[in-house]
Amino acid sequence: MKKQEIDLNKIQEELEGYIEPNMNYCCQCGKCSAGCPVVEAYEYKPHQIISLIQAGQMEKIINSNTIWLCVECDICSTRCPEKISIASIMNHLRVATWQKNTKKDKNIAKFYKLFNFMVRFFGRSYEPGLIMGLNVGTGRFFNDADIAADILKKRKIKILPEFVKGRKEIGKVTKKYQ
């Protein structure tokens, strides 16, 4: 799917309309970016995301890695002098473009897909499947091989998945959203 299919104007309206109407009070002080733990890895820093939205340059945002690397720790929002909820903005950008965004971080996308699928299937997450699937799916087979032995030694992982009795009902609802 092409990224052009994403309705950027609509997302911008949603952001400014009800996700964070306070956005316009941003004074570009940069406090949000100063406290962000992953800012070094970002193509655009949190305060730059705000000014890009204001300038209507949504395309740049959704083509960047920023929204996918944000861990939603909320440090930015709590330190903002204007109480702008930057983390909510980030999440809305993720949620609104998740389906059609071709530039999202591939590893993270695989992880989310796999995880959501497992929850739909089992009702709970299943870590061995998740780790295996992630390592195979991202072409980094046993990225964590060095600690895998440690994990097994300490029996830190359950070998068999658990099934939730109500997984059928859960599956019905989750299917709609995937």
Next chain:
Amino acid sequence: MEEEKIKIAYYPGCSLNSTSLDFNVSIKRLLEVLGIEYEEIEDWNCCGTTPAHHTNEQLSSALSARNLLLADKMGYDTILSPCVSCYNKLGHAAKIIASEEEGLNDFELEHKRQLVEDLQEMGFKLKENYDFKVYTILNFLLKHRKLIKEKYREVTQKSGSEPPRILERLSVACYYGCALLRPREAEKFDDIENPTSMEQLLGDVGIGCRKFQFKTECCGAILSLTNKDLVLKLSRDILEMALDCGANSLVVFCQLCQQNLDLRQSQINRHYKKDYRVPVLYLTQVLGMALGLSEKEVMLDRLFVKPEI
């Protein structure tokens, strides 16, 4: 007169049910020592955590709310959800369920209506009002500080009782990570830039803590599965700062922080050619031992970096 017993529903969540079983078990033992009755939510499901929340908020709310309604069916409105990610999601769902339609904007209203529909589709008959109180382990223990103090007095007054040797050798730094900041709408029970809840609780059982500048730095959280190098760097900085502050161990209350700092410490050592040996204990393990539980009972042997100092 005997005080009424505290009864709560317990939501372990997926991590505590598998990779972080030590956290889970130490919590349960601690609750028992404190005389708090708990019952695991029957047939609980995954809250969806980050993958659901980052891809579809409606999905996240539906998954979380199912657990709340199951607790309600069992007759509970107080839920202990130690994992801070689950706590965040369950707490948020609780707020949506309790919200009055008049106060909501269009977006929130639509979200709530869809959630109600989803829950009905899952077979729940919804009541008029709900008032769920969701706690993570830290604010739950703070609320019941009195019980901890009483129990400590009881343990120390027993003749011939000596504090566990292991606790005497620990010089701890309390690490909170980003957990206190969320859920955004929740009432904050501590200072978010310089929290002291853990220091207070440990102080109640006679354990002093080092001053620690990196209390609320982020460990990189779930990025460990997809951007490992970044997590290794963030976690290394935390370990380094703890040592600089004169601590020889860290105390945490989040299993994700614990994993990044403990399980990945060997990776950090290899990556940065270091030789850190900083045990990372759960708050509940330390409190448990101070209140008379054995190392085995709090599953201390599950830590990757052994607390032999």
